[in-house]
Ligand SMILES: O=C(O)CCC(=O)C(=O)O
């Protein structure tokens with residue numbers, strides 16, 4: 001498994017430093033990814049997924065013109081989730097050490113994009129509105145075929161016109177990028193597309209106010 005200080009983690013950090021984003025195939029083991037996928041499928045079958053929202057709290061709205069996936073928040077209530085969090089904790093510590101980012105806590109959800117679902121070009125945070133500093137996405141799709149689509153498009157900076165990279169949602173691939181700087185888009189697929197999206201946030205807690213994570 002990656003995220004324990006090996007060369008996969010080094011490569012990821014290097015990409016973040018140089019470009020603000022990084023793509024690491026096979027970052028997590030096939031067994032862990034399979035367990036997470038099974039968990040997502042089970043939760044979906046038991047009605048635990050909801051149509052995704054955009055914005056936070058009062059502004060929270062469901063706008064299927066912007067995104068049409070469904071999501072389920074991770075609560076750390078399985079062995080697989082704990083193993084995932086352990087790997088991501090190593091990433092958090094390394095990013096704080098190498099990039100001085102002050103990543104504090106992680107919020108994350110499973111996403112399922114059904115055939116035809118998409119998420120239009122967006123950034124995950126602007127002007128520190130939600131405290132999100134670093135975004136991570138882990139794909140859970142074994143045997144994914146290019147012709148099924150579902151790629152993640154990445155632009156290098158806010159107003160860029162030209163796409164710099166497209167990532168196929170293959171099982172075990174981890175993508176990380178700076179939440180405020182990197183526009184991205186999820187293209188529609190012809191098959192169900194499973195992933196986990198997570199955000200490391202800064203500490204917005206003050207003495208009399210516990211900042212809610214969502
Ligand atoms: O699933 C992906 O490839 C990215 C998802 C995303 O951009 C998000 O949930 O904010």
Ligand SMILES: [Fe+2]
Pocket residue numbers: 122123124184
């Ligand atoms: Fe996003």
